[in-house]
Amino acid sequence: MGDLNTSMIEKYRNDFLKEVEANVEEGQWVKMCMQCGVCSGSCPLGPSWEHPPQEIFMMIRAGRRDEVLKSESMWMCTSCYNCIVRCPRELPITHIMHGLANYAHRLGLAPKMNPTRRFAKIFWDNIAKSGRVNELELSMRLYFMDGFKSGVQKGLEMKDIGIGMLKTGRLNPFGLFAHKGCKDIKGIHKMLKKAYEIEDRKKGFVA
Amino acid sequence: MADVVATNETIVVVGGGISGMTAAVEAAETGKDVILLERSPSLGGRVNQLYRYFPKLCHPTCGMEINLRRLRGNPRIRVLTLAEVDRIQGKAGDYKVSVTIRPRYVNDNCTACGACAEAVTREIPNPFNYNLNKMKAVYLPSAMAYPQRYCIDPSLIGTPEAEKAKAACPHDAIDLGMQEQKLTLTAGAVVWATGWRPYDAAKIQPYGYDRFANVITSVEFERLADPRGPTQGRILRPSDGKEAKNIAFIQCAGSRDRNHLKHCSRICCMASLKQTHYVREKYGDEGQSTIYYIDIRAIDRFEDFYQKVKADPRVRFIKSKVANITEDKDTGDVLLHGVDTEGYHRYDARHDLCVLAVGMEPSADIRAVADVKVDASGFIQAASATDGIFGAGCATNALDVNRAVQSATASTLRAVQVVNRMAKVEGQ
Numbered sequence: 001m002g003d004l005n006t007s008m009i010e011k012y013r014n015d016f017l018k019e020v021e022a023n024v025e026e027g028q029w030v031k032m033c034m035q036c037g038v039c040s041g042s043c044p045l046g047p048s049w050e051h052p053p054q055e056i057f058m059m060i061r062a063g064r065r066d067e068v069l070k071s072e073s074m075w076m077c078t079s080c081y082n083c084i085v086r087c088p089r090e091l092p093i094t095h096i097m098h099g100l101a102n103y104a105h106r107l108g109l110a111p112k113m114n115p116t117r118r119f120a121k122i123f124w125d126n127i128a129k130s131g132r133v134n135e136l137e138l139s140m141r142l143y144f145m146d147g148f149k150s151g152v153q154k155g156l157e158m159k160d161i162g163i164g165m166l167k168t169g170r171l172n173p174f175g176l177f178a179h180k181g182c183k184d185i186k187g188i189h190k191m192l193k194k195a196y197e198i199e200d201r202k203k204g205f206v207a
Numbered sequence: 208m209a210d211v212v213a214t215n216e217t218i219v220v221v222g223g224g225i226s227g228m229t230a231a232v233e234a235a236e237t238g239k240d241v242i243l244l245e246r247s248p249s250l251g252g253r254v255n256q257l258y259r260y261f262p263k264l265c266h267p268t269c270g271m272e273i274n275l276r277r278l279r280g281n282p283r284i285r286v287l288t289l290a291e292v293d294r295i296q297g298k299a300g301d302y303k304v305s306v307t308i309r310p311r312y313v314n315d316n317c318t319a320c321g322a323c324a325e326a327v328t329r330e331i332p333n334p335f336n337y338n339l340n341k342m343k344a345v346y347l348p349s350a351m352a353y354p355q356r357y358c359i360d361p362s363l364i365g366t367p368e369a370e371k372a373k374a375a376c377p378h379d380a381i382d383l384g385m386q387e388q389k390l391t392l393t394a395g396a397v398v399w400a401t402g403w404r405p406y407d408a409a410k411i412q413p414y415g416y417d418r419f420a421n422v423i424t425s426v427e428f429e430r431l432a433d434p435r436g437p438t439q440g441r442i443l444r445p446s447d448g449k450e451a452k453n454i455a456f457i458q459c460a461g462s463r464d465r466n467h468l469k470h471c472s473r474i475c476c477m478a479s480l481k482q483t484h485y486v487r488e489k490y491g492d493e494g495q496s497t498i499y500y501i502d503i504r505a506i507d508r509f510e511d512f513y514q515k516v517k518a519d520p521r522v523r524f525i526k527s528k529v530a531n532i533t534e535d536k537d538t539g540d541v542l543l544h545g546v547d548t549e550g551y552h553r554y555d556a557r558h559d560l561c562v563l564a565v566g567m568e569p570s571a572d573i574r575a576v577a578d579v580k581v582d583a584s585g586f587i588q589a590a591s592a593t594d595g596i597f598g599a600g601c602a603t604n605a606l607d608v609n610r611a612v613q614s615a616t617a618s619t620l621r622a623v624q625v626v627n628r629m630a631k632v633e634g635q
Contacts, residue, residue, distance in 0.1 A: 036459075036501045040553075041530020041545035042413070047553060055551045086413070086530070088464035 016065040023203045025099030029091045033057040039083035039093050049073045053083060053093050056100070069104040075116040077101075106205055118145060130181025131188040137176055213242060215301050215629050218622045219394040220244065221292055224252020225608055226600025227400035228274045229615040230622075234398075235283040237623050242392055243278075244290040247334075248311060249352035250275070252402055256335060256349075256426065258433040258440075260608055261481040262512045268351060270608070275353050288354065293389075295397060295577040299595025300629040304392040310385035312359035312369075317380040319347055319355045326375035327368045331360050333437070336430045339445070340437035345372050350435055359383075395629045396595040396622035399579070399587060400615060401571040403601035406461035406468055408563050413531035414460065416563060420446035421541050422532060424460075425478050425564045432485040442489050444560045446539035451560035452490050455543055456482065457529050458500040462566035470584045472566035472605040476504045479564045480516045487521060497523045497558065499543065525554075532561060567605040573598075595625045 020027040040052030051059065051073045059068050074097040083093040104110040110117050119142065126138045144151030165171040182188055220231045223245030231243040257267045278284055289309040296303045324343045332338035335349045344360040363369045364383060373381040405426050408416035416422045421444045434440035444451040456479040461467040479498055486494040505513035516522055527547040534541055543556045569585040579596055580588045587598030599618035600611035
């Protein structure tokens with residue numbers, strides 16, 4: 001009886017909802033979902049999601065922490081905002097999905113090979129380095145994300161576009177060596193460091 | 208209308224639907240003088256346009272008939288049709304109600320013989336059937352119309368057809384020179400019972416009410432089921448007149464939605480449950496109703512009604528707010544797309560016809576004519592102790608017929624108290 005009771009309590013405890021409310025951007029909205037399903041039905045990528053947003057909200061409330069945070073689902077969001085526009089309770093669903101993805105990533109639970117996560121990581125590292133995106137470096141890193149061979153292959157597929165961009169001055173061929181960052185790169189790094197510190201302190205991450 | 212005598216012991220009732228009629232009759236039966244104002248050419252309002260009421264599924268003609276009999280038999284009630292209130296000024300016990308009366312072009316001589324309508328050919332959309340069909344421009348608003356007098360549409364005035372109608376009348380009842388009239392009524396209290404209107408379904412863009420012929424509203428479905436309606440009671444879909452046997456009902460079409468109506472319209476669940484009875488009545492086991500819902504809110508005592516419908520094997524319930532609707536151009540069928548909440552299954556469901564259970568919103572904004580507080584949805588809030596203007600029926604909330612009548616009686620009681628206070632003061 002005692003064991004059963006404990007296991008039932010464990011099953012229904014809503015710690016995860018509280019965790020999401022405290023740590024996930026816009027997470028305080030999750031409890032407002034009334035499970036109508038319009039978000040899932042309106043999502044243009046809906047059929048590709050393992051768990052549509054409506055189900056994710058229910059899983060959070062059911063305390064299924066691992067399943068949610070290790071899920072690929074919220075990484076599918078392309079920020080089209082259809083769900084926000086349609087939600088009868090005006091939940092910022094897009095933002096919650098990004099918030100969940102970011103939280104899962106910070107905890108190290110996000111799927112390692114998820115392409116959206118990898119792109120986001122490459123993009124962030126790129127922009128955080130100098131305060132301005134180095135486009136050539138960004139595309140090179142993306143192309144060679146899966147190794148040398150596939151990188152060359154992708155590069156050849158895109159070569160016409162690349163040449164067109166070179167001709168119109170939209171791509172700096174020397175970008176890898178002579179990238180112009182922000183004026184005060186040190187200042188940017190200082191700001192980002194401070195922001196990380198604040199976020200880590202607020203959300204209880206170990207820095 | 209110079210014969211309209213009103214004092215500050217008179218109660219003016221605005222709106223001649225079920226709530227306004229109830230208020231007028233109740234007030235008059237306590238011995239008060241009542242002036243009942245109605246914007247359209249006849250009394251009855253939206254209740255008259257229903258096929259059946261829930262939960263007993265009787266026809267509205269019954270309840271309306273009782274009210275009409277009480278109303279006709281009471282000399283204290285004066286009914287003014289085609290009348291709209293422009294302004295209410297003053298305070299409790301002493302109001303001046305400015306009213307505009309549009310011309311009917313037909314006077315009291317009319318016996319509703321119909322000779323005028325036979326003489327004309329011009330047709331206009333029929334508002335009694337939510338414009339699903341057309342009627343002659345000289346018309347009796349409905350079979351139950353009170354007053355039983357024909358009405359000439361203003362678009363006919365000045366045309367040779369109007370002269371034809373006049374020539375056809377054997378009772379000299381047509382007066383094409385009738386003008387708009389303005390009058391000011393004195394009143395001690397006002398009961399505001401202007402009722403509701405269906406939410407404009409075209410605003411729910413993904414449902415395509417304005418694009419797909421076979422997406423209709425619940426009020427239109429009432430007219431399709433009614434033998435007095437445009438299809439003589441056969442449930443035929445608008446695109447091709449085919450019998451619609453596989454029907455989808457979408458709940459909360461506009462209600463409980465911060466992009467549309469914030470409130471729950473309260474009646475729509477019961478209305479759709481009721482309408483599944485129509486499908487069974489017409490098609491028996493060949494009919495199939497599917498209700499798409501967020502929550503079924505069979506309010507109060509109606510839970511057993513819901514349980515009975517649930518037991519019908521020809522009614523399916525799918526817990527899901529439909530995301531969007533597309534049309535199969537070849538067949539005219541509608542395809543409903545969404546994800547259900549019980550298992551998160553994606554569906555693309557084909558139906559002959561889709562009925563949107565549209566929400567209720569107040570049909571008139573009282574703030575345009577008087578300083579009265581309304582809530583976020585535009586419904587009139589409860590009056591304070593010093594007020595003499597009382598909301599009744601669906602002007603105050605989304606209500607079914609039963610509750611609208613209760614609300615009207617309650618408001619009448621308060622109006623009567625104001626008028627009684629006036630009588631006492633004057634008696635001293």
